[in-house]
Amino acid sequence: MSPQLNLEASIISTVVPATPRGEDDGEYNLNYMDLLMKLHYIRSIYLFDSEAVQDLSISDLKAPMFPMLDSCSHVSGRVRISESGRPFIKCNDAGVRIEESRCQKTLREWMDEKEYSIDELVHDHVLGPDLAFSPLIFIKFTYFKCGGLSLGLSWAHILGDAFSAFNFITKWSHTLAAQAPPKSLRFKCLSNFTKPKFLSNSISDYPISVKKATLVDKYWLAANDSYVATHTFHITSKQLHHLPTTFASTDTNTKYFGIISAMIWKCIAQIRGDYGPRVVTISTTNVSNGVENEFPSNDVVLSRVETNLSPGESNLSELVNLIAEKKMNENHVLKKLVEESEGVGDFVVYGAKLTFVDLEEGDFYGVKINGKKAIMVNCDIRGVGDEGVVLVLPGPEDDDGNNGRMITVSLPGKELDQLKSKLEKEWGIQYYSR
Incomplete structure (x- = not known):
């Protein structure tokens, strides 16, 4: 059995969009690829040494999330099931979960023991059993004994692909550095499905990739x-x-x-x-x-x-x-x-x-x-x-x-x-x- 991180009890909080939507919450309809990916989750970790995160509190790290969620409202929504049984996302500002934890090891000790493992630095995140209360994103900040920090992201694949998940954290870091999210992110929940993109070398028989x-x-x-x-x-x-x-x-x-x-x-x-x-x-x-x-x-x-x-x-x-x-x-x-x-x-x-x-x-x-x-x-x-x-x-x-x-x-x-x-x-x- 692999060694444990000796993490202290975590603190869970929620970040919501900076601008409340009120009753104008809207719906985000999921396309075929979103629905194909609904049982998968993208998990990533970013490890920073103490020099990078010195003097930054958990409040400082959470602050960029509020304006970011204004830009992409469906990521802070919750899954609902229509009368036909098809899932969609209710853009209701329910928020993104933030987990704060501490480890009694140094960052180097953790890497020596766990190598590149993601386990324990990312929240154990699965949608369900009550979809109305299941966040689509969990972000876990783990402070190490040496002052280093891990940022762990668990991203429901139903929201977007791995590049979307990476870009979300990149924009967070830009906002943390006082760079506003790009205006092209401004978005209201859509009622139409995203048009799929196909390549020329397509096939027409039954798919084997799922x-x-x-x-x-x-x-x-x-x-x-x-x-x-x-x-x-x-x-x-x-x-x-x-x-x-x-x-x-x-x-x-x-x-x-x-x-x-x-x-x-x-x-x-x-x-x-x-x-x-x-x-x-x-x-x-x-x-x-x-x-x-x-x-x-x-x-x-x-x-x-x-x-x-x-x-x-x-x-x-x-x-x-x-x-x-x-x-x-x-x-x-x-x-x-x-x-x-x-x-x-x-x-x-x-x-x-x-x-x-x-x-x-x-x-x-x-x-x-x-x-x-x-x-x-x-x-x-x-x-x-x-x-x-x-x-x-x-x-x-x-x-x-x-x-x-x-x-x-x-x-x-x-x-x-x-x-x-x-x-x-x-x-x-x-x-x-x-």
Whole structure:
């Protein structure tokens, strides 16, 4: 069993929009992708040293939330169920929950024991059993003995994708630094569904990137057949150059997502043997140059990649090419699936098939306090199915100023242990950080 943080009893409070809406609360209608993601939660942590947070009280940290919630009112609302059974969000200013906790360890002691784990630094957040009283966002501030601080976000995926969650915390840090949220965020609850975005390489058959879910009681969380564990691997920028870079561009902005995904796909296929996945899901996001100014939304693109060959015996270059060139977008058939069920179906997305999530373009380290970047940022997804999920996101800056990658993997426990050994033996990627 992993060591505990020795956290003191937490204090829970609520932050609401600075400007009360009164009776003009309105409704926010959820589109098909929002509803597909309703059983999933994005969790992220940002660790700051004592220099970054000195002289900042909990009141100082909470203050930026009030004007921010004016800009995106539905995130402080609550889920309701219409007469037809389709969920929507009531924009009633019920607020975002803030949790304040203290740890009797230093930040370094915690990192030595827990490495990059998110557990305990993020509130145990699931919607239900009473949706009318379930916050869509929990933010947890944990003060360490050394004066360091962890900011932990639990974000209901029904609100928006991972980039929306990252941008929410980035805007909080900007507001904390007396930078007002961008005016383009100003928004009133909509009555129309968001128009989906589709790619040209679409398919028309039944989607494989989701599966019907089994709910646990009245909570919005699917049950698993096996225990799914999570571990984060840190690949430094120097280690990236030792990966098979012949399959990547020599440009300094090379996306390593495809190479890393192919490596792990091959390893997992070898672990599972004849049952190795020949079909996987690739999750990407429609990221524009102005994404930091966009309102929270689920701009996720879910694509299937499949091969007739055994991935465990395939050349890495073949898998890299499949991921880069042979993705088949399933969004339009996913929309049809949800709308045919009139929005009342329950689905698992992440882990329905082995899922690779591209977060390389996420501006994780754009979050600053007192001008200081976080010393470490990590993200995972709660509600992962038994097939597993792999997140590829930027790592902290190395001594040379370049970013490596953080690879957060959720798999059945025995498979995860085997993956740790294979990555270290075959690729020199150690599963311990220090």
